[in-house]
Amino acid sequence: MKKLISCAALALLTAAASAQPLPAYDLLLRGGRVIDAKNRIDAVMDVAIKDGKIARVAPGLAPGDAIKTIDVRGMVVSPGLIDLHVHVYNGTGEKGSYAGDLSVPPDGFTFRAGVTTVVDAGCAGWRNFEDFKDRIIDRSKTRVLAMLNIVGAGMRGGKWEQDMGDMDGEATAKMAQRYPGLIIGVKAAHFSGPEWKPIDEAVIAGNKANLPVMVDFGVDQPTRPLYDLLTKKLRPGDIYTHMFSGLRQEQDPASKGPSKAFVEGRARGIYFDTGTGGGSFKFMLAVPIISQGFKPDSLSTDLHTGSMNSATKDILNVASKMMAIGLSLPEVIADMTAHPARQIKREDLGNLSPGSVADIAVISVQKGRFGYLDMVNTRVDGAQKLVAELTIKDGKIVYDLNGLSALPWTASPGDVKLDPRWTTFPRQDPALGVTAR
Numbered sequence: 001m002k003k004l005i006s007c008a009a010l011a012l013l014t015a016a017a018s019a020q021p022l023p024a025y026d027l028l029l030r031g032g033r034v035i036d037a038k039n040r041i042d043a044v045m046d047v048a049i050k051d052g053k054i055a056r057v058a059p060g061l062a063p064g065d066a067i068k069t070i071d072v073r074g075m076v077v078s079p080g081l082i083d084l085h086v087h088v089y090n091g092t093g094e095k096g097s098y099a100g101d102l103s104v105p106p107d108g109f110t111f112r113a114g115v116t117t118v119v120d121a122g123c124a125g126w127r128n129f130e131d132f133k134d135r136i137i138d139r140s141k142t143r144v145l146a147m148l149n150i151v152g153a154g155m156r157g158g159k160w161e162q163d164m165g166d167m168d169g170e171a172t173a174k175m176a177q178r179y180p181g182l183i184i185g186v187k188a189a190h191f192s193g194p195e196w197k198p199i200d201e202a203v204i205a206g207n208k209a210n211l212p213v214m215v216d217f218g219v220d221q222p223t224r225p226l227y228d229l230l231t232k233k234l235r236p237g238d239i240y241t242h243m244f245s246g247l248r249q250e251q252d253p254a255s256k257g258p259s260k261a262f263v264e265g266r267a268r269g270i271y272f273d274t275g276t277g278g279g280s281f282k283f284m285l286a287v288p289i290i291s292q293g294f295k296p297d298s299l300s301t302d303l304h305t306g307s308m309n310s311a312t313k314d315i316l317n318v319a320s321k322m323m324a325i326g327l328s329l330p331e332v333i334a335d336m337t338a339h340p341a342r343q344i345k346r347e348d349l350g351n352l353s354p355g356s357v358a359d360i361a362v363i364s365v366q367k368g369r370f371g372y373l374d375m376v377n378t379r380v381d382g383a384q385k386l387v388a389e390l391t392i393k394d395g396k397i398v399y400d401l402n403g404l405s406a407l408p409w410t411a412s413p414g415d416v417k418l419d420p421r422w423t424t425f426p427r428q429d430p431a432l433g434v435t436a437r
C-alpha cells in the first residue's frame with residue numbers, strides 16, 4: 001500500500017513536471033534596430049521567435065519569457081537576406097561551366113554574409129533542373145530557389161547557350177509548373193546573336209508559368225536595342241540584371257545618368273538589379289546614375305568563382321559599397337529583403353511579420369576606413385562596413401561571428417535540454433557528459 005502511494009505520488013510529480021509550460025518564446029533578440037521594410041518598421045525593438053517562426057516584434061519584451069535571450073543592442077536586426085542572383089550548381093565536375101566548376105557551394109558563402117535565401121540565376125535549364133535539385137537544392141542548409149535558364153541545357157558554356165534550337169518556352173514552363181515556389185523565374189543570359197529568340201521564349205515561359213523573367217542581355221547588338229527590351233519585349237515585373245555594367249546602353253552618354261531605356265523601363269514596372277559579379281559593375285556608371293536618383297530595386301552579387309574574391313566578394317560588401325555611393329542603410333536592407341521577395345513573388349520571405357519563417361540577419365555597422373572596388377579595379381572609399389554578426393534560419397542560429405549566443409568557457413552551461421529549439425550549435429551537457437544537439 002505504502003509503495004503504491006509513493007508510486008502514485010511520483011506519477012503526479014512527473015505529470016506536474018512535464019506539464020510545466022515552455023517559456024513563451026524559444027529565442028529573443030533584445031534591443032536591436034529592427035529594419036523591416038515590408039512592415040515599415042525602423043525602430044529599436046525586440047524580436048521573439050517560437051517554433052521556427054516570428055512570434056512577436058515589439059519593444060520591452062521580457063527576457064524571462066524566452067529560453068534564450070541575446071543582447072543585440074547597437075546592431076541591425078534584418079529579415080534574413082535574399083541574394084537574387086547567384087550561381088550555385090556546383091559539384092558536377094564540368095569545367096568552365098556554371099553547371100559545374102564556375103559555381104560555388106551555397107552554404108560556404110551565405111550564412112556568413114547574413115544570407116538565408118539565394119536565387120540561382122539560370123545555371124540549370126529544364127533538362128538538368130532535377131539534377132541541380134538533387135545535387136544542391138535538397139542538400140543545402142541555405143534556402144536555394146531557382147530561375148530556369150531558357151536554354152534547356154542551362155549555363156554550360158557557349159556551345160549550349162548559343163543554341164537557339166534548345167530555347168523552348170513551353171518545356172521551360174512545364175518544368176517550372178512542377179515546382180511552384182521553388183522555380184521562381186526564368187533567365188535569359190549570355191546570348192551573343194542578333195535575334196530576339198531567347199527573350200521571346202523566356203517571356204512565353206514567364207506567361208505560361210506566371211513567373212518573372214530576368215535578363216542578362218549578353219552582347220550588345222544593334223538589332224535588339226536595350227530600349228526595345230525594356231519598353232516592348234519585357235513585361236512589368238520582369239528584371240534587368242547587371243544594371244551598372246556599362247556593356248549595353250545603360251547610361252545616357254550626355255548626362256551620364258540613366259538611359260532613356262532605363263527611365264521608360266522603370267516607368268513601365270521593370271525591376272533593376274545590380275548583379276555585380278566579376279564583370280558587371282562600374283563606378284563610372286553607378287555613381288552618376290544613382291546620384292541622379294535612379295537607384296537599384298535589388299542588390300545581388302552574381303556570386304560565382306569569378307566574383308567571390310574580386311570586387312563583389314559577398315552581398316554585404318555590395319551593400320556597403322552602395323552605401324558608400326549614396327544609398328541609405330534602410331534602402332540597402334530593403335533591397336536585400338522585401339524588394340527581392342516581391343520580385344520573385346515569395347512575399348512570405350524577406351520580412352519579420354508574426355507567423356513568418358524566422359530567417360534573420362543581425363548586422364553590425366562598423367566604422368573605419370574601408371575601400372570598395374569595381375570590375376575595372378577602381379576604388380571608392382567608405383567610412384562604414386556592414387558585417388554579419390548572427391544569422392538565424394528557421395528560428396535557429398546557423399552563424400555566430402563573435403559568439404553572441406555563447407557563454408564564457410568558464411561558465412556553467414546550465415540546462416541544455418531546450419537548446420535545440422534555438423540553435424544548431426552543440427553545447428556540453430555536464431549531467432550527461434555528452435554533447436547536446
Ligand SMILES: [Zn+2]
Nearest residue numbers: 085087121302
Ligand atoms: Zn549571373
